[in-house]
Amino acid sequence: xxxxxxxxxxxxxxxxxxxxxxxxxxxxxxxxxxxxxxxxxxxxxxxxxxxxxxxxxxxxxxxxxxxxxxxxxxxxxxxxxxxxxxxxxxxxxxxxxxxxxxxxxxxxxxxxxxxxxxxxxxxxxxxxxxxxxxxxxxxxxxxxxxxxxxxxxxxxxxxxxxxxxxxxxxxxxxxxxxxxxxxxx
Amino acid sequence: xxxxxxxxxxxxxxxxxxxxxxxxxxxxxxxxxxxxxxxxxxxxxxxxxxxxxxxxxxxxxxxxxxxxxxxxxxxxxxxxxxxxxxxxxxxxxxxxxxxxxxxxxxxxxxxxxxxxxxxxxxxxxxxxxxxxxxxxxxxxxxxxxxxxxxxxxxxxxxxxxxxxxxxxxxxxxxxxxxxxxxxxxxxxxxxxxxxxxxxxxxxxxxxxxxxxxxxxxxxxxxxxxxxxxxxxxxxxxxxxxxxxxxxxxxxxxxxxxxxxxxxxxxxxxxxxxxxxxxxxxxxxxxxxxxxxxxxxxxxxxxxxxxxxxxxxxxxxxxxxxxxxxxxxxxxxxxxxxxxxxxxxxxxxxxxxxxxxxxxxxxxxxxxxxxxxxxxxxxxxxxxxxxxxxxxxxxxxxxxxxx
Numbered sequence: 001x002x003x004x005x006x007x008x009x010x011x012x013x014x015x016x017x018x019x020x021x022x023x024x025x026x027x028x029x030x031x032x033x034x035x036x037x038x039x040x041x042x043x044x045x046x047x048x049x050x051x052x053x054x055x056x057x058x059x060x061x062x063x064x065x066x067x068x069x070x071x072x073x074x075x076x077x078x079x080x081x082x083x084x085x086x087x088x089x090x091x092x093x094x095x096x097x098x099x100x101x102x103x104x105x106x107x108x109x110x111x112x113x114x115x116x117x118x119x120x121x122x123x124x125x126x127x128x129x130x131x132x133x134x135x136x137x138x139x140x141x142x143x144x145x146x147x148x149x150x151x152x153x154x155x156x157x158x159x160x161x162x163x164x165x166x167x168x169x170x171x172x173x174x175x176x177x178x179x180x181x182x183x184x185x
Numbered sequence: 186x187x188x189x190x191x192x193x194x195x196x197x198x199x200x201x202x203x204x205x206x207x208x209x210x211x212x213x214x215x216x217x218x219x220x221x222x223x224x225x226x227x228x229x230x231x232x233x234x235x236x237x238x239x240x241x242x243x244x245x246x247x248x249x250x251x252x253x254x255x256x257x258x259x260x261x262x263x264x265x266x267x268x269x270x271x272x273x274x275x276x277x278x279x280x281x282x283x284x285x286x287x288x289x290x291x292x293x294x295x296x297x298x299x300x301x302x303x304x305x306x307x308x309x310x311x312x313x314x315x316x317x318x319x320x321x322x323x324x325x326x327x328x329x330x331x332x333x334x335x336x337x338x339x340x341x342x343x344x345x346x347x348x349x350x351x352x353x354x355x356x357x358x359x360x361x362x363x364x365x366x367x368x369x370x371x372x373x374x375x376x377x378x379x380x381x382x383x384x385x386x387x388x389x390x391x392x393x394x395x396x397x398x399x400x401x402x403x404x405x406x407x408x409x410x411x412x413x414x415x416x417x418x419x420x421x422x423x424x425x426x427x428x429x430x431x432x433x434x435x436x437x438x439x440x441x442x443x444x445x446x447x448x449x450x451x452x453x454x455x456x457x458x459x460x461x462x463x464x465x466x467x468x469x470x471x472x473x474x475x476x477x478x479x480x481x482x483x484x485x486x487x488x489x490x491x492x493x494x495x496x497x498x499x500x501x502x503x504x505x506x507x508x509x510x511x512x513x514x515x516x517x518x519x520x521x522x523x524x525x526x527x528x529x530x531x532x533x534x535x536x537x538x539x540x541x542x543x544x545x546x547x548x549x550x551x552x553x554x555x556x557x558x559x560x561x562x563x564x565x566x567x568x569x570x571x572x573x574x575x576x577x578x579x580x581x582x583x584x585x586x587x
Contacts, residue, residue: 031267033416034480061397063508065493078480078491084415086480109397109516112223135224146232153232 009035009085012056020048039074039090042101049077049089053106057081061103064113066121068149073098073123093123102127120147187212194530196225203539211527219522221515234505239265239339239474242502246492249507251332252295255281255288256485257492257507258337263418264481264494265339265502269474275420275462277341282419283457284328284336285483286450290361291320292486293443293450296538297368300440303532304381309371316364319357326353341467351458358451365447372444382437386521386533389434396517399510400488401446402537404430405438412484423460424453436536473500485510487538511539 009029016037017024026038040048052058058079065076069092077089093100100117102125103110114125115134122145136146144163145151155165195206204225210218230249234242247258259281266273273281294317301309321331327350328334336342372378388398393406403410411428413421426449431438478495488510497503514537521533559567572579 030477030479036478060394062489062491062513063493063506065504065506067495067504076493078493086416086482088480107397108395109513111516112512131220132222133224135227137224146229153229 009033012085012087015056016048016051019051020044023048033085035085035087037087037089039072039092041092042099045089045091046101049091052079052087052089056087058087061107061109062086064110064117066117066123066147068121068147070149071095073121075100075117075123077103098123100125104128119145121145122148189217192527195222205534205539207522207530207534209522209527209530214526214528216522216525216527216530219519221518223515231505231507234502236501238472238500239502242505243337243339244335246505246507247333247335247337250509252292253288253485253487253490253509254333255284255336256483256490257509259285259419260481260483260490260492260507261494261505262337262339263483264479264492265474265496266470267479267481268477268494268496269339269471271340271468271470273341273468274465276345276464277466277468278420279457279461280342280344280346280466281337282421282424283346283454284324284334284342285419286453286457287320287324287327289450289486290447290454291317291324292538293447294320294361296443296486296535297440299535299538300382300436300532303535304378306378309368312364313368316361319360323354323357326350338467338470340470341465343467345466346458346461354454354458358454362448362451365444365451369444369448372440378440379437382435382440382532383433384435384437385525385529386436386439386536387434387524388517388521392517392520393434396520397513398488398517399513400485400538401439401442402514402517403488404428405442406434407432410489412482412489416482418481418483420457424456426450426453436532439536473498474502487511488513511537514539 009032012035013027013029016027022044023037023040028036030036037048058081060080060082062078062080065078067074067076072092072094075091075093077091078086079089080086091100098121100123102114104114104127111129111131112134114128115131117123118125118128119133119136119140122143133140139161141161141163144156146153146156151163152165156163190211192209192211193206194209196204206222206225208220208222209216210220230245233245237245243258243261246261247254249257294313298310298313298317301307301313324334325331327346328336328344336344388396388402388406390407392398393403393408398406398408399410407430409428409430412418413424413426414428429442429445429449431441433441474496476496476498478493481492481494483490483492490510491508493504493506493508494502495504518534518537521536522530525533569579
């Protein structure tokens with residue numbers, strides 16, 4: 001049976017490498033029960049994801065993790081199989097136009113994780129069901145995504161709900177930072 | 186055709202001391218749809234961790250949750266210990282396991298009380314919370330605090346278990362075991378409890394899988410799922426205990442799972458006390474951690490807790506991500522509410538045991554050098570004085586209540 005073969009990390013790696021030669025040498029087993037894949041852009045990522053879920057039995061979804069890698073954002077999909085081996089698949093998406101496809105139809109428990117990607121990283125999740133935002137409050141300024149590396153909580157004024165980084169701004173002198181810091185207690 | 190109305194419940198919820206907002210669509214008294222709104226308590230902990238050292242992060246992470254504080258700090262430390270390549274001493278591993286089980290014990294007793302209260306069974310609420318105090322006293326004796334024990338440190342634990350501590354712990358276990366036998370008997374034979382909770386908040390095995398339920402909610406749907414067995418951490422591989430499951434798939438099943446798990450936790454704690462390995466309690470741990478990433482899993486009282494940590498070679502993490510068990514269980518909530526009555530909503534919500542802190546009694550151990558126990562009245566006047574010294578006189582604030 002195929003399932004009985006899938007209880008070993010090395011076998012899983014070789015199955016994936018065999019099916020997707022571009023992943024040759026790009027999967028690692030850090031310790032028993034933890035498999036890590038290299039980041040891939042959407043075109044290469046989704047066939048690997050579908051293969052892992054549909055054919056390798058990684059049909060238990062745990063969570064999504066967003067990462068700010070500078071030029072690109074990455075989204076980690078944490079999956080596990082019946083033998084409790086965890087597989088971390090990474091999808092890259094360009095910072096200029098960050099978009100990933102929703103997996104909510106397949107895994108209903110991805111909902112809050114996908115909303116988090118939209119709010120905290122500003123990654124557009126296509127196909128996400130309508131609903132209230134999560135976790136930022138209503139009235140949070142558009143375009144402000146706190147988990148991006150260039151977003152500094154020091155420059156956020158909680159009273160006016162505005163983000164005021166230092167630097168030249170139209171009609172405003174640089175150096176207004178001290179006031180802002182004072183206000184943002 | 187019945188008229189449908191939408192009842193908003195929350196965010197200041199009548200049942201939970203924690204903000205969440207539910208929009209319940211009713212047809213008569215039946216719930217036909219439910220919308221779960223959470224996020225009122227987002228504190229930006231993940232971002233805060235990126236700007237602080239691993240040691241500072243440990244204190245923040247321990248405060249993710251008041252009840253599961255040990256769960257979060259252990260899950261975080263397991264990840265950074267994997268990254269640093271540090272193995273903790275066996276004695277430290279046993280002590281972490283001991284605290285994990287004491288935490289499960291007091292958390293489950295707390296939940297039993299909350300569940301009983303939600304269905305108007307306040308006698309049981311008072312019984313279980315009385316018993317929970319015994320566990321909290323032991324935690325205060327061992328760690329100096331009732332919750333947020335601060336026992337963990339990178340590479341091990343901060344305080345040892347001494348010979349003199351073992352007797353009071355065993356005495357507490359005997360009492361809690363005796364009383365829990367009564368609760369088990371009550372849960373399994375008391376017909377009114379079954380009549381009130383049976384068939385309420387249904388989540389079938391298939392739906393539990395589909396919505397990614399964890400912990401007692403999943404186990405009460407017949408799923409044999411427990412990180413302590415599936416992906417053993419700390420010293421669980423050496424611990425003798427049964428994985429408790431139940432096939433009721435409702436709130437009643439969640440009661441059964443938790444009362445039976447209390448017995449297993451008692452067994453684990455006894456095993457630890459009788460087999461505590463000798464040796465040190467902490468390994469040397471580097472300040473800077475080599476670049477890498479790790480995923481750590483922990484079976485908190487409410488279910489699987491996952492921490493992801495990415496290090497960049499410095500003394501501060503590049504990214505920390507926490508998936509608390511309640512976050513996983515919220516996804517199935519709307520489904521559990523649908524088809525039930527409005528009056529069942531509080532107990533169904535409470536049945537996943539969403540976290541809230543219970544720190545309104547304090548034992549002051551630091552500050553003026555002496556230990557003292559202060560009651561609620563003293564704590565209140567201490568708070569008023571504390572603010573007055575800083576220029577804010579709370580006693581003069583007038584509330585404008587229309």
